[in-house]
Amino acid sequence: MTSADLLFELGTEELPAGEISGMAASLSKGIVNGLKEHDLPFAEVHQFSTPRRLAVWVQSVGIKAPDTENNVVGPPLSAARDEKGQWTKAAEGFAKKQGLLPDDLSVVEEQGVERIAAHVSVNGAKAADVMPSIIASAVSGIPVSKRMRWGRSRDEFLRPVQWLVLLLGDDIVPLELFGLSSGRDSRGHRFHDNQPRPIASPGVYRDVLRDARVLVDAEERRTCIAEQVSALAKQGEVVALADDLLDEVTGLVEWPTALRGSFDPDFLEVPAQALISAMKTHQKYFHLNDAKSGALLPAFITVSNIDSREPDAVVTGNERVIRPRLSDAAFFFANDKKSPLVSRQERLASVVFQHQLGSLLDKTQRISAVATELASAIDADGVVTERAAQLSKCDLVSEMVLEFPELQGIAGAHYAQHDGEVAAVAQAIEEHYYPRFAGDRLPASAEATALALADRLDTLVGIFGIGEPPTGSKDPFALRRASLAVVRMLIAIERPLSLNQWLQSACEQHSATLSADTADAVLQYTLERLTSWYDEQNIHISVVRAVLATGITDLFDIDLRVRALAEFAGSNTAEHLAAANKRVANILAKADEADGNAPDPKRFTEPAEEALQEAVTAVGAALMPLLKDRNYQAALDQLAQLRGPVDDFFETVMVNAEDPNERLNRLRLLSSLRALFTELADLALLSLAAE
Numbered sequence: 001m002t003s004a005d006l007l008f009e010l011g012t013e014e015l016p017a018g019e020i021s022g023m024a025a026s027l028s029k030g031i032v033n034g035l036k037e038h039d040l041p042f043a044e045v046h047q048f049s050t051p052r053r054l055a056v057w058v059q060s061v062g063i064k065a066p067d068t069e070n071n072v073v074g075p076p077l078s079a080a081r082d083e084k085g086q087w088t089k090a091a092e093g094f095a096k097k098q099g100l101l102p103d104d105l106s107v108v109e110e111q112g113v114e115r116i117a118a119h120v121s122v123n124g125a126k127a128a129d130v131m132p133s134i135i136a137s138a139v140s141g142i143p144v145s146k147r148m149r150w151g152r153s154r155d156e157f158l159r160p161v162q163w164l165v166l167l168l169g170d171d172i173v174p175l176e177l178f179g180l181s182s183g184r185d186s187r188g189h190r191f192h193d194n195q196p197r198p199i200a201s202p203g204v205y206r207d208v209l210r211d212a213r214v215l216v217d218a219e220e221r222r223t224c225i226a227e228q229v230s231a232l233a234k235q236g237e238v239v240a241l242a243d244d245l246l247d248e249v250t251g252l253v254e255w256p257t258a259l260r261g262s263f264d265p266d267f268l269e270v271p272a273q274a275l276i277s278a279m280k281t282h283q284k285y286f287h288l289n290d291a292k293s294g295a296l297l298p299a300f301i302t303v304s305n306i307d308s309r310e311p312d313a314v315v316t317g318n319e320r321v322i323r324p325r326l327s328d329a330a331f332f333f334a335n336d337k338k339s340p341l342v343s344r345q346e347r348l349a350s351v352v353f354q355h356q357l358g359s360l361l362d363k364t365q366r367i368s369a370v371a372t373e374l375a376s377a378i379d380a381d382g383v384v385t386e387r388a389a390q391l392s393k394c395d396l397v398s399e400m401v402l403e404f405p406e407l408q409g410i411a412g413a414h415y416a417q418h419d420g421e422v423a424a425v426a427q428a429i430e431e432h433y434y435p436r437f438a439g440d441r442l443p444a445s446a447e448a449t450a451l452a453l454a455d456r457l458d459t460l461v462g463i464f465g466i467g468e469p470p471t472g473s474k475d476p477f478a479l480r481r482a483s484l485a486v487v488r489m490l491i492a493i494e495r496p497l498s499l500n501q502w503l504q505s506a507c508e509q510h511s512a513t514l515s516a517d518t519a520d521a522v523l524q525y526t527l528e529r530l531t532s533w534y535d536e537q538n539i540h541i542s543v544v545r546a547v548l549a550t551g552i553t554d555l556f557d558i559d560l561r562v563r564a565l566a567e568f569a570g571s572n573t574a575e576h577l578a579a580a581n582k583r584v585a586n587i588l589a590k591a592d593e594a595d596g597n598a599p600d601p602k603r604f605t606e607p608a609e610e611a612l613q614e615a616v617t618a619v620g621a622a623l624m625p626l627l628k629d630r631n632y633q634a635a636l637d638q639l640a641q642l643r644g645p646v647d648d649f650f651e652t653v654m655v656n657a658e659d660p661n662e663r664l665n666r667l668r669l670l671s672s673l674r675a676l677f678t679e680l681a682d683l684a685l686l687s688l689a690a691e
Contacts, residue, residue: 003041003062004169006031006127007202008135009048009055009186011163016145017051017251019158021218023142024049028056030138038125038134039065048206048216050254052190054142055216057202061168065124072098077107077114091116128168132175135166139177153179163187170201188212189255191306213255213307222250228258229286229301238291239301242280249284253305261285261315265298267326270333272296273410274400278325281406285322332399333414341415344394351397354477356512357462360393366509367392371454373505378493380446381424388428389451391416395429409433435485442492453489456482457506460522465507465514469525483526484533490555499523500553523553530558539566542685549682557630564632565681573640578686580646581677584670585684587655591667599668603661608648609669615645616672627679635680646673 008031015023028047035042035058043060074080080091087095087102095102098118108117147156155161155178166173166182175182185196186205192213199205206216215221226241233239249256267275275296279285285300300322308314348361357363368389375385395401395412404411413430417423424447431448432455434441443449463469463477470479490497503519515521527548531541539562547561568574604610619638626635655670657663677683 001063001169003060004127005167005202006042006058006061006131007055007165007167007199007205009053009163009165009199009205010139010161011053011165011187012157012161013159014051015054015159015251017248019143019145020049020051020054020251021247023144023158024054024056024218026142027054027138030141031056031058031134034130034134034137035061038127038130039068040125040127040130041065046217049218049251050214050216050221051252052187052254053216055165055205057205059202061127063128063168064126067124068122070120070122071108072118072120073108073110074105074116074118077116080105080116094118128171128173131166131168131173135175136177151179155179165199167199167202186212189214192255215254215256218250221253221256222246225249225253225256225258225303228256229303232258232260232301233288236291237297237299238289240276240287240289242286245280245284245286249303252284253303255305255307257304257307257311258301259304259311259315259318260299260301261319261322262299263319263322263326267330268296268298270326270330271400271407271410271414273407274329274333274404275326277404277406278329279322282325283318283322285318328403329400332403333411336398336400336411336415337418340419341391341394341412341421342419344397345390347397348393354462354466356466357510358512360396362511363458364390364393366506367451367454367458369509370457370502370506371451374450374453374502375447377497378446378450378495380450384422384424384428385447385450387421388425388432388447389454391421391425392429392432392451392455435488437481438484442489449489449493453486453502454506456486457502458509460486460526461503461506461514461518462510462512464522464525465510465518466512467515469521479525480529483522483529486526487529487533487555491559494556496554496557498553499526499555527553530562534562539563540569543569543681546681546683546685549685550678550680560630561632561681564636565686567633568636568640569686571640573643574683574686576643576647577639577677578683580643580650581674581682581686582684583650584674584677588667588670588674595664595668596671597668599665599672603665605662606653608645608652609666612642612645612649612673613669615642616669616676620672620676623676623679632680639676639680639683642673642676 010027024047028045032045041062042058046057048055048057074094075090080088082088091102091105094116095105095118098120100118105116105118107114144158147158149156150160157178161178161180163185164175164177164180164182165184165186166175167184172182172184184199186199186209188195188197188209189212197208197212199208209216215224226246229239229241276287279287279300283302285302288297288299288301289295290297302318304314345361345364348364349359351360353360353363368386371389372382372386374380375382391412395415396408398411398415400411401408409430409432413426416426416429424445427445428448428451431443431445432451434443434448434452443452459477460479460482463479486499490499500519500523503522507514507518530548531544534544535541543566544562547558547565552558599613601610601613604613619642622638623635626632626638653666655663655666657666
């Protein structure tokens with residue numbers, strides 16, 4: 001037998017649902033790395049996980065790694081033999097280390113120096129011998145958020161470890177870990193089959209545990225949950241299968257059973273988001289909506305970890321548990337509506353936004369000023385924008401948001417409507433938090449967009465201005481998300497707006513002393529986010545850098561240029577022009593006498609010079625109107641016409657002519673060419689995109 005399947009299972013008490021998938025992936029990666037390190041061949045790798053176990057099955061692991069032949073080079077021959085030709089202590093020590101006698105050594109030449117060398121045969125590792133150390137290392141590498149001890153043991157893990165299975169083929173591989181010895185006994189479902197379940201060989205692992213009411217394959221379990229939950233939706237209903245909730249429920253059960261329950265329809269008077277939050281966050285329930293209207297229905301689906309003989313009793317228990325949560329939401333909503341939203345503004349003065357940047361009331365006044373300015377620039381209603389800005393943070397001190405923080409903005413919109421505010425104000429209050437996460441929708445109205453931009457610009461300049469920008473993985477004010485939101489909104493507005501201008505405006509609203517370079521620092525930080533953002537859209541980084549090299553800070557204009565250039569960059573002409581532009585840039589960088597003046601046509605001595613000058617003049621005349629109209633695709637088509645004249649110039653003209661006047665004139669010609677190349681973007685930086 002040359003190979004055998006490997007199975008390792010780490011049995012524990014119930015693990016936190018949110019950490020299971022990462023732990024399973026880490027364990028699998030650690031075992032794979034260990035096999036590779038010992039040159040043990042293997043085929044497919046399968047990782048399994050449930051709340052009570054992490055397991056890895058590796059197919060066709062080599063029983064023994066191949067033997068290797070190595071030449072180990074030692075000290076120089078001059079140090080290995082003495083004057084009489086006898087072996088020195090250095091040679092004897094080297095030979096002993098390699099398991100040889102000095103006379104077994106050979107002499108090799110390395111970089112002109114004769115050295116002694118040992119030809120060593122290394123036996124390949126035996127899988128059964130190295131497997132315990134591989135497993136121990138892989139387990140120790142599992143990321144654990146908080147370690148605990150149990151019993152009298154000094155061992156630590158996220159939860160107490162209860163059993164170990166380690167098989168290579170049909171055989172148990174001895175392993176001591178967490179005070180336990182490995183065997184072949186796994187465990188069945190805690191309630192349905194809580195007894196040892198022997199695993200004869202790795203290949204039957206899944207089926208044995210399936211018989212014990214455990215679905216060890218997380219993907220299979222997830223699919224099973226989705227199918228069961230969907231099947232309980234009635235005609236005309238849609239079940240909300242949110243990925244994050246589906247993942248969490250998958251990590252909570254080993255044998256899923258979906259059940260449908262209901263709640264009092266009177267609760268539907270409470271904002272749907274509050275009810276959904278109570279069901280999803282606190283009880284892990286899936287909610288249902290009307291397929292036509294999208295309205296929340298007074299029903300839910302829960303996933304139990306047992307297949308009860310009395311499912312109605314389980315449903316009744318879940319209905320009883322959710323009622324107090326919904327009652328709390330109804331109470332907070334009713335209580336909050338007793339006071340107008342605007343009455344809460346004064347309380348914002350006692351809530352600190354950031355100790356150097358003042359309170360939430362201070363922030364409200366700052367974003368109100370910037371939002372009103374922005375409203376004028378993007379044709380939003382200034383009165384609506386200013387009113388929405390004044391009310392935008394008032395719901396943060398409401399009972400509803402204090403209990404359900406994810407309802408910020410949503411609760412404010414409901415209270416604004418209840419108070420009789422115009423619909424546009426309520427909409428802006430809710431939508432100024434959009435986008436809440438990557439890929440989320442943008443604010444729909446111009447008023448909400450102005451407020452959303454003002455809010456994020458204020459946070460960005462404030463936190464950067466006091467010297468606390470994001471560092472590494474620490475970003476407590478979510479500035480990365482804020483900067484990307486600014487990027488997306490300014491592009492979506494589809495009108496020229498200088499980011500630098502609005503950063504300066506946001507800085508002016510702060511009474512705190514901000515660093516002098518705050519606007520520039522935030523500008524650079526935001527523009528740096530563009531490379532990764534466009535990379536997700538398969539636009540090469542050099543395209544983005546070529547456009548940013550122009551110094552433009554209008555993100556809408558940047559986006560138009562990037563997309564036009566990205567399409568152009570894949571062409572053969574773009575590759576030639578990029579190479580030529582790079583050559584021109586290098587020549588001009590080395591030429592001290594280049595002065596940027598226009599070339600004198602009377603000094604041209606070569607036809608290729610005259611042809612290039614005519615092409616530059618013609619293209620320049622056609623280019624400017626196109627750039628003004630932001631017709632960048634047509635502008636690039638114009639630049640493409642320079643390819644022939646540029647190629648001819650470099651083939652027939654010596655730039656560094658002996659005559660200094662002639663050389664200066666040619667450098668001036670290249671300067672005018674370079675100026676054209678950099679009007680839309682610095683095409684010299686496209687070299688990477690063209691490779």
